[in-house]
Amino acid sequence: MSTPPVENVVIIGTGCAGLTAAIYTARASLNPFVLEGPLPGGQRTTTSEVENFPGFAHGVDGFQLTQQMREQATRFGTRFEQALVQSVDFTSMPRKLVTAERTILARSVIIATGASPRMTGIPGEKELYGGKGVTTCATCDGAFYRKMEVAVIGGGDSAAEEALFLTRFASKVYLVHRRDTLRASKIMADRATSHEKIACVWDSVPVEVMGVKENAVSGLKVKNVKTGAESVLPVKGIFVAIGHIPNTKPFTPALAVDEGGYFVPEAGSQVRTRVPGVYVAGDCSDHVYRQAITAAGMGCQAAIEAERWLAEHHG
Ligand code: NAP
Numbered sequence: 477m478s479t480p481p482v483e484n485v486v487i488i489g490t491g492c493a494g495l496t497a498a499i500y501t502a503r504a505s506l507n508p509f510v511l512e513g514p515l516p517g518g519q520r521t522t523t524s525e526v527e528n529f530p531g532f533a534h535g536v537d538g539f540q541l542t543q544q545m546r547e548q549a550t551r552f553g554t555r556f557e558q559a560l561v562q563s564v565d566f567t568s569m570p571r572k573l574v575t576a577e578r579t580i581l582a583r584s585v586i587i588a589t590g591a592s593p594r595m596t597g598i599p600g601e602k603e604l605y606g607g608k609g610v611t612t613c614a615t616c617d618g619a620f621y622r623k624m625e626v627a628v629i630g631g632g633d634s635a636a637e638e639a640l641f642l643t644r645f646a647s648k649v650y651l652v653h654r655r656d657t658l659r660a661s662k663i664m665a666d667r668a669t670s671h672e673k674i675a676c677v678w679d680s681v682p683v684e685v686m687g688v689k690e691n692a693v694s695g696l697k698v699k700n701v702k703t704g705a706e707s708v709l710p711v712k713g714i715f716v717a718i719g720h721i722p723n724t725k726p727f728t729p730a731l732a733v734d735e736g737g738y739f740v741p742e743a744g745s746q747v748r749t750r751v752p753g754v755y756v757a758g759d760c761s762d763h764v765y766r767q768a769i770t771a772a773g774m775g776c777q778a779a780i781e782a783e784r785w786l787a788e789h790h791g
């Protein structure tokens with residue numbers, strides 16, 4: 477069997493962080509090789525309008541934004557392949573990335589694997605996920621709930637954004653939150669709580685997704701944590717928006733992670749890891765800012781670090 481080629485830089489992930497790293501390393505003539513996971517374009521593709529990415533005075537569609545980044549990376553020679561890294565060996569050089577099909581060799585690696593939606597784990601959620609009424613993406617599935625009542629679970633910016641987006645279609649949107657104030661930024665919280673179609677269900681946790689027998693959501697049982705009272709919201713769609721879990725498993729224990737599973741970069745750097753030539757960027761390591769623009773910024777930092785490291789050690 478012939479030895480596979482050794483890549484200069486392999487970038488894992490095609491969200492804002494990975495694509496920005498690709499643009500920078502491609503422009504630096506490093507001929508980057510990008511591995512694309514199960515959600516090409518990352519989480520931004522599942523949001524509707526992105527209003528806070530600088531340069532777009534009137535907002536930009538999340539899918540189009542990442543599509544543009546991808547085209548930009550391709551223009552400078554980035555190569556893409558669909559592959560899921562299952563494990564890594566960072567003990568020797570070149571670094572080894574193991575996918576289901578083969579082992580990829582790389583001098584430097586930029587991990588930008590993002591984070592996946594957290595689920596509630598309540599009965600019925602798993603059974604009715606995807607096409608049967610439970611989803612994590614209003615942009616993808618909102619239009620299926622025209623003139624129907626739906627529920628959004630969560631109290632952060634994602635929940636507020638999903639609820640507002642759903643008002644375009646649904647007749648009523650219940651926003652189910654376990655406390656009595658939203659965690660979302662003030663502007664989003666104000667918009668959501670003052671919207672005539674959004675009914676906030678405060679101090680309440682979801683208990684069960686109803687409708688498993690019928691194979692379609694018929695309601696959401698919720699419990700008021702202060703009174704203990706249970707009630708059923710008569711919804712046909714349930715949008716779970718309670719945060720994310722970083723996609724870092726295949727890289728542990730080679731790289732350090734915190735108790736939430738997020739990569740922990742070396743002191744004094746946002747992107748450098750304890751393994752020379754291996755960098756992290758975006759939502760897989762950032763649990764504080766988690767914005768498209770900060771992910772892009774980290775992708776840029778990782779690319780510049782990789783470029784300098786390669787020049788020093790493999791120039
Ligand atoms: P988040 O800020 O972590 O909020 C998660 C929400 O879900 C919280 O309200 C939390 O309740 C609730 N929650 C967590 N676990 C739960 C459980 N098991 N059962 C019920 N509720 C649960 O996550 P996010 O909204 O996805 O936002 C992530 C980051 O992206 C944030 O930094 C946010 O600002 C950013 N973001 C920005 C925009 C924008 O600017 N347009 C849009 C989306 C996201 P508690 O409040 O009680 O903890």
